[in-house]
Amino acid sequence: MAIAGKIPTRKYLRQDRLPHIWCPGCGHGIVMQALVRAIHNVGLSQDKTVIVSGIGCSSRASGYMDFDTIHTTHGRALAFATGIKMANPELNVIVMTGDGDASAIGGNHLIHAARRNIGITCICLNNNIYGMTSGQFSPTTPECALATTAPYGVIDPSFDLCKLVQAAGASYVARGTAMQARMLEKYITNALKNDGFSFIEAIDQCPTYFGRKNKLGDAYAMMKRQQETSVSVSKAAAMTPAELEGKQVVGELWNSPRPEYAKSYDQVIAKAQQGGGR
Amino acid sequence: MPNQSRVLMQGNEAILEGALAAGMRFYAGYPITPSTEIAELAAERLPKVGGRFIQMEDEIASMAAVVGGSLAGVKSMTATSGPGFSLKQENLGYAIHGDIPCVVINVQRMGPSTGLPTSPAQGDMQQARFGSHGDYGIIALTPSSVSEAYYLTIRAFNLSEQFRVPVILLTDEVIGHMREAVSLPDPSELTVAERRKPTAPKGEHKPFAPDAKGVPTLPNFGDGYRFHVTGLIHAEDGFATSNPKLVDQAVRRLTNKITDNIDEIYEAEQREIADADIVVFSYGGTARAARRAVRMAREKGLKVGFYRPITIWPFHDEMVRNAIAGKKAVIIPELNLGQMAREVERVAHGTTTVIPVTKVTGEILTPAEILAAIEEVR
Numbered sequence: 321m322a323i324a325g326k327i328p329t330r331k332y333l334r335q336d337r338l339p340h341i342w343c344p345g346c347g348h349g350i351v352m353q354a355l356v357r358a359i360h361n362v363g364l365s366q367d368k369t370v371i372v373s374g375i376g377c378s379s380r381a382s383g384y385m386d387f388d389t390i391h392t393t394h395g396r397a398l399a400f401a402t403g404i405k406m407a408n409p410e411l412n413v414i415v416m417t418g419d420g421d422a423s424a425i426g427g428n429h430l431i432h433a434a435r436r437n438i439g440i441t442c443i444c445l446n447n448n449i450y451g452m453t454s455g456q457f458s459p460t461t462p463e464c465a466l467a468t469t470a471p472y473g474v475i476d477p478s479f480d481l482c483k484l485v486q487a488a489g490a491s492y493v494a495r496g497t498a499m500q501a502r503m504l505e506k507y508i509t510n511a512l513k514n515d516g517f518s519f520i521e522a523i524d525q526c527p528t529y530f531g532r533k534n535k536l537g538d539a540y541a542m543m544k545r546q547q548e549t550s551v552s553v554s555k556a557a558a559m560t561p562a563e564l565e566g567k568q569v570v571g572e573l574w575n576s577p578r579p580e581y582a583k584s585y586d587q588v589i590a591k592a593q594q595g596g597g598r
Numbered sequence: 599m600p601n602q603s604r605v606l607m608q609g610n611e612a613i614l615e616g617a618l619a620a621g622m623r624f625y626a627g628y629p630i631t632p633s634t635e636i637a638e639l640a641a642e643r644l645p646k647v648g649g650r651f652i653q654m655e656d657e658i659a660s661m662a663a664v665v666g667g668s669l670a671g672v673k674s675m676t677a678t679s680g681p682g683f684s685l686k687q688e689n690l691g692y693a694i695h696g697d698i699p700c701v702v703i704n705v706q707r708m709g710p711s712t713g714l715p716t717s718p719a720q721g722d723m724q725q726a727r728f729g730s731h732g733d734y735g736i737i738a739l740t741p742s743s744v745s746e747a748y749y750l751t752i753r754a755f756n757l758s759e760q761f762r763v764p765v766i767l768l769t770d771e772v773i774g775h776m777r778e779a780v781s782l783p784d785p786s787e788l789t790v791a792e793r794r795k796p797t798a799p800k801g802e803h804k805p806f807a808p809d810a811k812g813v814p815t816l817p818n819f820g821d822g823y824r825f826h827v828t829g830l831i832h833a834e835d836g837f838a839t840s841n842p843k844l845v846d847q848a849v850r851r852l853t854n855k856i857t858d859n860i861d862e863i864y865e866a867e868q869r870e871i872a873d874a875d876i877v878v879f880s881y882g883g884t885a886r887a888a889r890r891a892v893r894m895a896r897e898k899g900l901k902v903g904f905y906r907p908i909t910i911w912p913f914h915d916e917m918v919r920n921a922i923a924g925k926k927a928v929i930i931p932e933l934n935l936g937q938m939a940r941e942v943e944r945v946a947h948g949t950t951t952v953i954p955v956t957k958v959t960g961e962i963l964t965p966a967e968i969l970a971a972i973e974e975v976r
Contacts, residue, residue, distance in 0.1 A: 393829055399658065593648075
């Protein structure tokens, strides 16, 4: 294991579970790497960190990561994670979820985890498609795009997950892309440092089902497009809505610390034990 | 009884007190009639003992949070009723499949669907056994008094930890909302099962390797074992497998760990069965009326016995078969259209006449109604 010595983040992956199941060109591995580097940057204890995932391609990440890991039911990763954090607030809890998992079947849990500002870092790997079931449209599939369940083009407007989560009350919100992996690592690092609900939208590519169906080229072409359509927060501030059409704003979109939920509950405990309440 | 305090309490209150006595320290809930008092009391009482309560955004989330809380090492529970119980089934199946202990209280109300939210029923008996998809074993207990609700809640936690399985306390609106005197024991007199910890060193321990009883020893999250839990069929190391032999072992173990240990899990009350011509088989709130009907029948000189399963799942075929063997009839009063009568009929297998006494009006069965059914058997 000479390589392991050179790559400090290698120890965070279960080498015996690799290679992964993701398709050639898939962006999920890049996002998982960014997370692992961020965990290393922050210095989270490997024994006190839990990775929680839902169902879908991205949610397979938990099995490859050498922590306590749980691959839960479809859409419910944040609800499981909430129970873990509340039962043992000392644990660092990280959720890895996909666009369909987080915003369709799990949309309610996303809103309420953000509203509570519970100490969970949620990384949504957004590849705009249900990949595991081979290419159905998700709430983040762009309008007019093709999918197996939208053979004439999607008529559902797509979700801006960062706006949703910010409005719901998350204290840290950022968006990055697989193409700009070092930036993504920086945002995840800051997210892990935030004591509250942090949300990272990691835009990545599914060349197999989204790219091919929509003639977007190979993974390289799709990643190049991620870069071309990205606009920084500062640049976006000076742009009109028309100019921002078809672009995504990347960067730290919201960073506004407020009391973390499990810590607020500590005050409930203190109040109850002092004989407060009804 | 020097170490006991006698208090008047509601069934739902007794359940929460029993849970606290059993060491429950995490509750995730969602309001639903007629179980809501349990959540309200959990919210009030848990922080006083250093525990934590959370009201989740829905029934599905509350079941998920309970599973998460348990994996984090804390005895966890939730309470619900019919519609909420339906919504919990997927994550309940997850807990079963992941050998994750937890307790789910179902204060049954009249269904189907929204039904009659404030009326008693026993319509979730089969759902408690088969509500989640796939094959598995589960434990469900049915109290028929407030006092028994207290003790069975403690037992539910104990069985849950011993067999690493969700345990359903399958009660009903009658017991949940009734007030009775309960003798609360001194906590030191109670038997409380704690979670077993792995003995094999980190790196060598297989979280899903079964012991002689078929029960694995999972570490808790944060213990440093760094293990994986998945809803996919998994091997003893916790990782997904589709190896047919391992899949077969994994699925059968979930049923066998319950059925193989049935004598440890099962409890039933039996009265005057030996000389009886007729056996009344009844459980939960309805058993109170049934017991009275049996007494009235005996006073009239009728030879009637009483069989009350306290553990309703697993169903003890052999014990029920022995109790009804050679009898003229077995009468099964229940607040549904014969859900447990199906089980008794299966066991009787045509050798004893099975007479369901069903009621789905949203009202309880009366002793007179049950007595009338007894008197009809001649």
